Amino acid sequence: MVFEPWTQGIMQRALAEVALLGLVGGALGCWIVFYELSYSAESLAHALFPGLVIASLTGLPLLLGAGIGVTVAAVAVAILGRAPEIGRDTSVAVVISALFGFGVVLALSPASPPGLQGLLFGDVLGVSNLDLLLAAVLAVVVLVSLRLLHRQLLAVGFDRTTARSIGADPRLADIALLVLIGLATVVAVQGLGNLLVVAVLVGPAATARLLVRRMAPMMVLASLLAVLAGVAGLYLSYYAGTAGGASVAGCMVVLYLISLSVNALLRWKRKADGATAPGALGFAPGPSGGGRDV
């Protein structure tokens, strides 16, 4: 019952894909939540759509199309975001609607083969070995970069104005983060499709942030939770017969809602017990202590 799904090759590959995207999405997600970049993360996935469509029309590997598409989108967001009158959010909206519109024109043109929905919602059960290998390489790149950039990202994230004085460059941190989000999106888009990618990039990280305060443990916990929710989604999909990507994404959102209610319940209980903890659970020193982050 428990191990039965994993006897098939399809499910084994799906498991590997979910593990990869969970590791990357969880760790990177903590930075996305910290930097308030959810909209960019959500929309980069939409904006790589024309790349996916072109790849599937010309028969190139999907990951290659996704990579090119996401690069174009990230560069466009970075350029437009520098116009002072319109904030970052508005420039993101401009870029995604233009690029997604382009993708839809290509995808719905009479010459295109059907199969658009696979690109939109992903197909976690249709991952090939080559896809897995490419995804693994990208995952290693993202995780290593996160390790190398850790101090920079932390310094800039806490205080942009003084970050420069301790040798961190806010612009470099922003661009690096955008590129890493792009790479992670490319890994995740295969399994979740471009409408659901944001679930793994934000869900586990937001959940972990409810539970711990320090960055490094938060990243580890978020990755663990992401893999856990991903596996739960695969079980759900296997036994209930629901769509794979949507089940995985749904589990990640449900996980967040559960921790949120548990958190609220604990807070309420603490208040009822009369313990005079300063503020909510989130602001009290966590189990890992309130020391400075590494």
Next chain:
Amino acid sequence: MFETIFGPFALPFVQRGLTEVLFLSVGAGLLGTWIVLRGLAFYSHAVGMAAFPGLVLADGLGFAAPIGAFFTAVFFAGGLERLSRGKKSGHDSLTALVLVGMVALGVILASDVFFSGSNIDTLLFGSLLVIGRWDVVFAAATSAAALVATLVFGRVWLATGFDPESARSLGVRHGLPDIVLLLLISLSITSALSAAGAILVTTLFVVPAATTRLFVRRMLPWQLSSIALVAAEGVLGLWLSVQTNAPPGAAIAMLAGAIFILALLTRRSSLAGPPEPPSIQGDQNRKILAPFPKNY
């Protein structure tokens, strides 16, 4: 010559799409300026996406699509408000989570409950060419509501948009007006879904207002020029879609994006003066003020 240019507009379904886009343009142009000013682009995108399960339900159970979309959009807005109450940061990740939860629900409903199949494309991308009479009425009604609300609340929205802190200290209460603005955006976006689809609805609401913002500083000219630009892009996009057989929503999206880039380039070359400080509540400012690391 005349025939090839105006020929498509003689067709009844094109005429209906034309009426729809002209009605929508008033609400989209007006609210677009508020969306850009108040930094609500993600919210408006998310409302459109969150309506997806409602559209699937309406399609599967056979009731009018705007009803389903409207109720899910209100459910989304209410849920978001409830979850983010009392929080000072992290609204964007909450928005993203609620959004993707709704989309996942919609996908499961579509693929495993109703087997909607190819209808999904229409639900996601909409079409100005298959507009019903009620869609037009709905669009006209929301545009009228947007106009009235702008006249009533415009001053408060403007004050809170430029400087939330001092607006509060000046005694401008923005509880009710803000709720009205969010509801109005949900309502208008719902009414545009059948025309532009869930993902591309920002093309009507955000992109034109952002384009005119590059040239216009004062509120009234900005609003009027945004309405005009939405209408122009809508009509031209509709015409292009009839001529090239491309889906209308996507044609408008590409057109609007291209016009924005052209506008950005012409402005760069014509106005070489020093850039003004950002007058919109910028992400940078918010980030510095955001009280995230409380106990470090």
